[in-house]
Amino acid sequence: xxxxxxxxxxxxxxxxxxxxxxxxxxxxxxxxxxxxxxxxxxxxxxxxxxxxxxxxxxxxxxxxxxxxxxxxxxxxxxxxxxxxxxxxxxxxxxxxxxxxxxxxxxxxxxxxxxxxxxxxxxxxxxxxxxxxxxxxxxxx
Amino acid sequence: xxxxxxxxxxxxxxxxxxxxxxxxxxxxxxxxxxxxxxxxxxxxxxxxxxxxxxxxxxxxxxxxxxxxxxxxxxxxxxxxxxxxxxxxxxxxxxxxxxxxxxxxxxxxxxxxxxxxxxxxxxxxxxxxxxxxxxxxxxxxxxxxxxxxxxxxxxxxxxxxxxxxxxxxxxxxxxxxxxxxxxxxxxxxxxxxxxxxxxxxxxxxxxxxxxxxxxxxxxxxxxxxxxxxxxxxxxxxxxxx
Numbered sequence: 001x002x003x004x005x006x007x008x009x010x011x012x013x014x015x016x017x018x019x020x021x022x023x024x025x026x027x028x029x030x031x032x033x034x035x036x037x038x039x040x041x042x043x044x045x046x047x048x049x050x051x052x053x054x055x056x057x058x059x060x061x062x063x064x065x066x067x068x069x070x071x072x073x074x075x076x077x078x079x080x081x082x083x084x085x086x087x088x089x090x091x092x093x094x095x096x097x098x099x100x101x102x103x104x105x106x107x108x109x110x111x112x113x114x115x116x117x118x119x120x121x122x123x124x125x126x127x128x129x130x131x132x133x134x135x136x137x138x139x140x
Numbered sequence: 141x142x143x144x145x146x147x148x149x150x151x152x153x154x155x156x157x158x159x160x161x162x163x164x165x166x167x168x169x170x171x172x173x174x175x176x177x178x179x180x181x182x183x184x185x186x187x188x189x190x191x192x193x194x195x196x197x198x199x200x201x202x203x204x205x206x207x208x209x210x211x212x213x214x215x216x217x218x219x220x221x222x223x224x225x226x227x228x229x230x231x232x233x234x235x236x237x238x239x240x241x242x243x244x245x246x247x248x249x250x251x252x253x254x255x256x257x258x259x260x261x262x263x264x265x266x267x268x269x270x271x272x273x274x275x276x277x278x279x280x281x282x283x284x285x286x287x288x289x290x291x292x293x294x295x296x297x298x299x300x301x302x303x304x305x306x307x308x309x310x311x312x313x314x315x316x317x318x319x320x321x322x323x324x325x326x327x328x329x330x331x332x333x334x335x336x337x338x339x340x341x342x343x344x345x346x347x348x349x350x351x352x353x354x355x356x357x358x359x360x361x362x363x364x365x366x367x368x369x370x371x372x373x374x375x376x377x378x379x380x
Contacts, residue, residue: 043337048338
């Protein structure tokens with residue numbers, strides 16, 4: 001993709017993101033105290049966070065060919081997630097929870113019984129679009 | 141800690157703000173680096189990653205942008221998908237309408253920089269002071285948070301371009317971040333309702349919807365259920 005097209009892509013993405021942040025300020029400033037707004041403002045953010053967790057874990061498959069699936073979309077992702085939960089409940093330290101969980105996951109993925117085809121599919125595992133990860137060029 | 145901050149020197153004020161952003165720094169540096177590394181897989185120049193972190197500045201949004209770029213998505217698809225993914229920010233602004241009032245020249249940036257983490261910091265900190273001092277501190281926090289994000293991106297893009305760094309699995313940082321944010325929300329709210337709704341709509345969408353509509357479907361359904369819950373609760377209160 002040439003530079004101009006990429007810059008247009010970035011501009012569109014930036015404008016769409018800014019729109020979500022600025023819209024309430026331009027459209028609803030007069031209704032800030034409406035009970036429905038307060039109700040949604042209170043309950044929607046936690047619901048969205050939880051949905052994002054489910055979304056991030058959606059590729060989890062417990063079994064592959066009747067064995068425990070130890071490839072990146074198998075038990076490593078659950079073990080790492082539970083580690084994050086346990087660490088965060090224990091120490092309440094975002095740094096520790098995120099770094100330790102991610103480190104553990106990387107360790108399991110890189111040292112574990114990794115099927116090459118799964119590795120190729122892993123890169124965009126959380127936000128993967130229709131075509132999957134093959135286009136990410138994890139060929140090396 | 142709160143009293144007399146007006147009299148603090150600029151250096152002390154920035155020091156105070158950077159201490160507050162410390163947990164975000166530890167989240168944003170690896171996440172920004174993960175984004176930089178992923179972006180470099182596409183084979184674009186490294187400074188493009190920097191432009192994205194400067195002007196888009198959205199964690200999940202920029203990860204999705206990498207996917208959309210890899211799939212050569214159309215601009216309309218980019219606009220709609222980005223708006224939908226970030227539509228949760230709509231509800232962040234709602235609770236800050238009053239807080240940002242009168243923030244003057246700082247207000248556009250405060251709104252632009254309203255990420256999940258900045259929102260969490262701003263709404264978690266005690267609001268002992270108000271007006272200009274609060275706006276100035278919120279501005280410092282917002283600016284520092286984006287600085288961590290941009291620095292992380294830079295480091296990741298450099299690593300992706302220069303080193304043969306084995307980054308397999310690093311994108312789990314995003315999952316870890318969402319888990320941490322969910323736990324933070326749960327400890328703040330101490331109510332099961334939104335999490336039950338999220339489980340219901342999230343798993344429902346997982347079963348029923350194709351992948352590209354999953355997130356929007358789940359969040360849309362959750363909003364709808366919350367609307368119904370609001371109407372139902374209002375009727376049982378007899379308020380209308």
